[in-house]
Amino acid sequence: MLVAVQAFCDRCDLLNVNGLDFQHAAICARRCWLHLHRASMNEWSEHIRLGSIRHGDSHQRDQSTTGLLGLSPDRLDWDRHVVIEEKPSASHLFAAEDQALFYAAMLSVATGSLWGISIYVSSKRRYFEYALDQPRLDRLNKSLDLIGFLKLTNSVPAGPVIAACAGCSNAEFCGIDR
Numbered sequence: 001m002l003v004a005v006q007a008f009c010d011r012c013d014l015l016n017v018n019g020l021d022f023q024h025a026a027i028c029a030r031r032c033w034l035h036l037h038r039a040s041m042n043e044w045s046e047h048i049r050l051g052s053i054r055h056g057d058s059h060q061r062d063q064s065t066t067g068l069l070g071l072s073p074d075r076l077d078w079d080r081h082v083v084i085e086e087k088p089s090a091s092h093l094f095a096a097e098d099q100a101l102f103y104a105a106m107l108s109v110a111t112g113s114l115w116g117i118s119i120y121v122s123s124k125r126r127y128f129e130y131a132l133d134q135p136r137l138d139r140l141n142k143s144l145d146l147i148g149f150l151k152l153t154n155s156v157p158a159g160p161v162i163a164a165c166a167g168c169s170n171a172e173f174c175g176i177d178r
């Protein structure tokens, strides 16, 4: 499994992608394209600003990611080899999953031992745990294909109205009323 994970990480390095790219790609190709081409409206989103302040407050005492270069998971359990991400609700859990799995893949290669992920959903007061197995690695590779394509194309992809549009900072750009 580590060999396949290494091959995935090599592709990621080549394409210079990060965890957030995977989160956006899992939700919406257009949102991912805007993020990759630095045209996302996140900077102007009150919702995102408040979220990052709350996130900063809740991680003030945590030192588990100190010294980590190029990766920004919420927390790491170095003893159990688990990446921990935190979410206020279970909506779009699959997107947080892909982001955390990307970190798990990178850490697996860096440490020579397979990492897993754990997503803490505060509204449910529950952890959702997943292994980095072959089906999930296949999903990440597929997502990476999409990210690679979106990086190269200058055309904004279609943005069909989906549930995520309601909380998306690009809704105005997409002409979607909130």
Ligand code: SF4
Residues within 6 Å of the ligand: 027, 028, 029, 030, 031, 158, 159, 160, 161, 162, 164, 165, 166, 168, 169, 170, 171, 172, 174, 176
């Ligand atoms: S508003 Fe909807 S279609 Fe537009 S980028 Fe966001 S999620 Fe995608």
